Amino acid sequence: xxxxxxxxxxxxxxxxxxxxxxxxxxxxxxxxxxxxxxxxxxxxxxxxxxxxxxxxxxxxxxxxxxxxxxxxxxxxxxxxxxxxxxxxxxxxxxxxxxxxxxxxxxxxxxxxxxxxxxxxxxxxxxxxxxxxxxxxxxxxxxxxxxxxxxxxxxxxxxxxxxxxxxxxxxxxxxxxxxxxxxxxxxxxxxxxxxxxxxxxxxxxxxxxxxxxxxxxxxxxxxxxxxxxxxxxxxxxxxxxxxxxxxxxxxxxxxxxxxxxxxxxxxxxxxxxxxxxxxxxxxxxxxxxxxxxx
Amino acid sequence: xxxxxxxxxxxxxxxxxxxxxxxxxxxxxxxxxxxxxxxxxxxxxxxxxxxxxxxxxxxxxxxxxxxxxxxxxxxxxxxxxxxxxxxxxxxxxxxxxxxxxxxxxxxxxxxxxxxxxxxxxxxxxxxxxxxxxxxxxxxxxxxxxxxxxxxxxxxxxxxxxxxxxxxxxxxxxxxxxxxxxxxxxxxxxxxxxxxxxxxxxxxxxxxxxxxxxxxxxxxxxxxxxxxxxxxxxxxxxxxxxxxxxxxxxxxxxx
Numbered sequence: 001x002x003x004x005x006x007x008x009x010x011x012x013x014x015x016x017x018x019x020x021x022x023x024x025x026x027x028x029x030x031x032x033x034x035x036x037x038x039x040x041x042x043x044x045x046x047x048x049x050x051x052x053x054x055x056x057x058x059x060x061x062x063x064x065x066x067x068x069x070x071x072x073x074x075x076x077x078x079x080x081x082x083x084x085x086x087x088x089x090x091x092x093x094x095x096x097x098x099x100x101x102x103x104x105x106x107x108x109x110x111x112x113x114x115x116x117x118x119x120x121x122x123x124x125x126x127x128x129x130x131x132x133x134x135x136x137x138x139x140x141x142x143x144x145x146x147x148x149x150x151x152x153x154x155x156x157x158x159x160x161x162x163x164x165x166x167x168x169x170x171x172x173x174x175x176x177x178x179x180x181x182x183x184x185x186x187x188x189x190x191x192x193x194x195x196x197x198x199x200x201x202x203x204x205x206x207x208x209x210x211x212x213x214x215x216x217x218x219x220x221x222x223x224x225x226x227x228x229x230x231x232x233x234x235x236x237x238x239x240x241x242x243x244x245x246x247x248x249x250x251x252x253x254x255x256x257x258x259x260x261x262x263x264x265x266x267x268x269x270x271x272x273x274x275x276x277x278x279x280x281x282x283x284x285x286x287x288x289x290x291x292x293x
Numbered sequence: 294x295x296x297x298x299x300x301x302x303x304x305x306x307x308x309x310x311x312x313x314x315x316x317x318x319x320x321x322x323x324x325x326x327x328x329x330x331x332x333x334x335x336x337x338x339x340x341x342x343x344x345x346x347x348x349x350x351x352x353x354x355x356x357x358x359x360x361x362x363x364x365x366x367x368x369x370x371x372x373x374x375x376x377x378x379x380x381x382x383x384x385x386x387x388x389x390x391x392x393x394x395x396x397x398x399x400x401x402x403x404x405x406x407x408x409x410x411x412x413x414x415x416x417x418x419x420x421x422x423x424x425x426x427x428x429x430x431x432x433x434x435x436x437x438x439x440x441x442x443x444x445x446x447x448x449x450x451x452x453x454x455x456x457x458x459x460x461x462x463x464x465x466x467x468x469x470x471x472x473x474x475x476x477x478x479x480x481x482x483x484x485x486x487x488x489x490x491x492x493x494x495x496x497x498x499x500x501x502x503x504x505x506x507x508x509x510x511x512x513x514x515x516x517x518x519x520x521x522x523x524x525x526x527x528x529x530x531x532x533x534x535x536x537x538x539x540x541x542x543x544x545x546x547x
Contacts, residue, residue: 163502163504164502166497166502168497169497170498170502248502249502250501250503
């Protein structure tokens, strides 16, 4: 069977856009358009093999400048170090934040000290995970993300910290009961979140970028994989809800809500990728909230 | 997302060949447009809005003639102004369900800022209702909206008189700064009353450990005009050049 060579030119500039050789004579224009956009559409991955690409014997690769990039590790370290440091500025009531008579004073409420420990622990955990646990698929992200992300994390940290450490802070309505319950939720969810991060790390050997379906392990915290695709996000939302109940602070609740919205978007995306990539993906799983979302 | 237009030319024959593919090359987007039901609804919506803002315009003129002065005309058109400007919230819905091709974010921003001025400033701070700055933005909005909604009506019916297109892309040059001036002056006039009454503000201590200072918020709003207004204004100027020059080109070929 004789194959055609198809050359696609830009209608206006007559520039050669694509050259397809070995096109079947029965190929429709739609199929040719498909071949053309495939070679131009989605980004190729570093691991793709030349022979397996849908091009003829002449492969035209399109270079797309992604703009200034920055490494994921750098972004994570910066965006997490900020809240850690900023919260402590408010906790120690550094001058010019509250009235001068409060400079370097300490809150008389136990929950305020507890909140500082929890918040600081949370971000120290994140920094350590960034350095020692996570295995990143992509090396870099666009540079402008660091400004966007830091504004978000640092801004919210300052806003929350301002109220929790304020001299006029009001402790939770239901007192020690509320604080203990909320603290338990926070601790459980932090352990859960860490367990998931470790489980995900163990799915992928060092230096590789393989993707596998995550399954529950012997660690009970990972059993949430039975019900959701991204239990790390589930636990993260849970931690912040715990923190919000513990501090009874509206800005914390708002931060949890915004975070939940973003993580739901990410979880839905991840869930969709899993479904696309794996035929045998467990059908019971929802993206982030068991049975619901 | 350029639609690929493939023109198959057989070797040996000069041009000829069939034209395969839909859509045009770089520049124009594939226009799908709303279906017949959506179009009918949108025509009705835009006609109603045009009529509404005409009612406001007529109301202003009649009140001016009756009173003999242009002060405190707000009270004569307060109800239709609130009704029709608030009704514009539907436009966000139109974008969200896709029957109008604009961005939801941009439309929300524009409509919300109008609704904010009507309810959270002018309605909420009664002392400001007799200010002349209110008349300034009401007139600017009224003229703008009458033209804008008739523009949409005619466009949907595929019969847009050039004068409407011209008006929409030209009068903003004066009306936009006029509206902004009216809005800013009104917010500024409201400030002392907000401060005095502690309007919409909550202070510590309280059991939600939250505070909000509406006075400071209004000042932030005023400051936000500084980066936002020039961007929108020059965007419209740029649009004007594109839209009005294209019509000139087509006219040449008639």
